[in-house]
Amino acid sequence: MTLPTLYSFRRCPYAMRARLGLVLAKFPVSLREIVLKHKPEAMLLASPKGTVPVLILQNGEVIEESFEIMCWALAQNDPHDLLLTATSDKQEAAKALIDYNDQVFKSWLDKYKYADRHPEYNEQYYREQGEVFIAQLENLLSKHPQLLRAIPCIADYAIYPFIRQFAHVDKAWFEQSAYKNVQLWLANHLQSDEFITVMQKFPTWLENEQSFVFGQ
Ligand SMILES: N[C@@H](CCC(=O)N[C@@H](CS)C(=O)NCC(=O)O)C(=O)O
CATH class of the missing domain: 1.20.1050.10 (Glutathione S-transferase Yfyf (Class Pi); Chain A, domain 2)
Structure with missing residues (x-):
């Protein structure tokens, strides 16, 4: 099964927030670690505004705001009602x-x-x-x-x-x-x-186009 693709940058607090949402929802993604000074073409094609995080779903839908990525992930699985739907x-x-x-x-x-x-x-x-x-x-x-x-x-x-x-x-x-x-x-x-999980270090995707399964 192909996973959604997450363009991420380890030290960006918005990207941390998105990775936290995915980990809390136990939703695995294929993570591409980027460098802000050399954003991959494929990321800019999907999301021309050029900020991380960007999540690309299997159906091609692009989610390019960190809060929306959290909400999307938790909408798939949220046993502790982190989205506060009850209140x-x-x-x-x-x-x-x-x-x-x-x-x-x-x-x-x-x-x-x-x-x-x-x-x-x-x-x-x-x-x-x-x-x-x-x-x-x-x-x-x-x-x-x-x-x-x-x-x-x-x-x-x-x-x-x-x-x-x-x-x-x-x-x-x-x-x-x-x-x-x-x-x-x-x-x-x-x-x-x-937090320890979301701060794992990954080699950048640019060097060898190698993604990593993240958030299992
Ligand atoms: N509103 C966006 C903000 C994301 C954002 O500004 N990320 C920074 C990194 S922390 C970025 O990608 N900046 C582009 C750049 O520095 O070239 C979100 O919530 O995802």
Whole structure:
């Protein structure tokens, strides 16, 4: 049986999110690890916008947004209701958190990571803008161990790869910060089997056009 093809880049938080969705759904794909500076022609033909992740289904359908890949994978198999189909208010809350992450937090994160390329403000300023979201997560995590309930849902998995990047910009600062619930939540996810699986290293597809079965 041919598997769907996933174009992926190990260190991209959007691609991590998509791989997490596939692993959580136990849905295997044929993974092609790419290099952002040399995107394969076949990927650009399928998805001219040129971002990873891209999932190409057996029927030729192309899914080129990481959140949609998660939703597609979980729609195939979601024993823990990570999609929150049973609670529409939580489903909306999850979507709102993910939208804020992608539309607002991510751009502050990029400026915090590369503050020297954005001299309008300093690193601390960019970190403080990012902290608005971190404080919101801290508040949610003070109510339950995961963002919207006792066990993780799609929002936890879609968001923590980005919080990991934020924490890594200045680890010492993050570890001494007041965000104790976020620290614990992040540390637990980073030690999880799913995260270890999604961070496996694969040779790039460009070199020998070799794909790897991922997510079994
Ligand atoms: N909205 C997209 C964003 C994906 C995205 O921006 N991925 C980055 C890598 S982290 C990318 O491919 N950038 C293209 C490039 O750097 O050339 C999604 O959710 O999948």
